Amino acid sequence: MPSDARGVTARRIVLGTQLRKLRENAGISRSDAGYQIRASDSKVSRLELGRVAFKERDVADLLTMYGVSDAEEREQFLEMVRKANEPGWWRRYTDVTPSWFQDFMGMQESAARIHTYELQFVPGLLQTEAYVRAVLTRGRPDYAPADTEKRIHLRMQRQTLITNPNPPRLWAIIDETVIHRPIGGRRVLREQLQFLLEQSKQPHITIQIVPNQLSGYAAEGPFTLLRFAEAELPDVVYIEHLGGAVMLDGVEEIEIFSRALDRLTVDAETPDRSRQMLAKAITEL
Template identity: 45%
Template sequence: MSGVQNGTGAVARRLQLGTQLRRLREASGVTREDAGYEIRASESKISRMELGRVGFKQRDVADLLTLYGVVQEAERSALLSLVGETNTPAWWQTYGEVVPPWFQTYLGLEEAAKEISSYEVQFIHGLLQTEDYARAVCLLGNPTAPAEEIDRRVAVRMRRQHILHAPTGPQVLAVMDEAALRRPCGGPEVMRRQLLRLIELAALPRLTLLVMPLGVGGLAAESGAFTVLGFGGSADLPDQVYLEQFTTAIYLDKPAEVAEYDSVLRRLRAGSLSPEATLGLLREALRDL
């Protein structure tokens, strides 16, 4: 269980435990259908458990371990001890009405990640937004929402940013298309404060901020926005690619898929301005407002 570390959060623990159960099931030659029958559940429930999409019950995990031939007390205890941690309430659960389940998974992964690498085309990345800019973005996506709902959506975005200053926070690479800097989201004054914020954040030691300038190839249109979440090569918690859509999200964790997006990130970095030139462009965009 060397890949399991303290403080990684309930979502990450569910993924770790699910991965362990899948490996044990496959090693024992048990099908998902048979595993589901053992715990009075469906094959799809076993699939969701192995993907870390649902919580775990102590009895279900104990029964599955027995089915998979895990009889050594030390191994059983190590896995069963994770069950309680997979169901620990997270801070965003108090915002459940504005945080859909598919995004709750992302929030857990974001908090657990050792590296967060993203490419944004339309907007500034959520981790780097000012409160006013975040409110303008939320209003664009939810124009008829009441003010209280918008406030809570913005509060979630602001709370996420704590990881930027946490002592054990992740390394962050944020690549943005220049169009995101030039789009006057919220108006000139909101954009002015947002650009000043980016200039301030660029000084953080764990943040690399790069801009892909306008007129550089067709890579932006080819890839679209995405985020790669890295977990330090843990065998129990594979790296993930997050692709957000309008009402849902796609999570990719197969090594070949993640490698493809890592390759795109390398090309994006090669085509972007250097950190120093990025600062120059931010100041230029500020002057142009």
């Protein structure tokens, strides 16, 4: 994954936020802005939220309308448009990923901190290839769909996010049942736990295990909280379910999940104790 791909989604959202501030400071409505670029007010809303690609001509017209006439300042905005429109590496996998998951990958690539809580599986960014294959084939590799190998490659490609020279901070909290659930069989689980143990020693990765006696109290399901370095970007919570996924960024919603994370970090064993639990589980396999 190219190192400059991490910021594509973030740049798009930041650019949209800056355009919204310019519009509001100029006292211009979304409808009027939309008319200026031959679009609806709903499209302007999507642009300002960073949910669609930008056209240089549209941004140039909006800058003129908002009173931005300085050539250097205008060029800075247009350069942001060009960078924000760079396709993410995951676009090669659109045939095996739904649009909502592509949105999540874009946000994850842009995050400075990734907090994740898992009850059933090892977090995706920390899975071995054999474990991924067992999960994606539901333990029946002989009946795997034709696109399975491409989906496995996608998940392994995503993991380069935490092996790049400037990785985000990953904080994974895992239920104790995960390290004893024989996904793929004993050999696959042993290899997976050894990999977790190795990764837990990385300076940018923290792994904590919630012991069985405290499981289920702080949160009733898995979720991921993304935090960004850019001040314009709000925290985002990602929750996946059987039929899709939701991403939440409301202040009250983020507060609920932040409190849950705080409780989980307290209930979970310390990173050192969690490593001991992993080592013990490995010897028992």
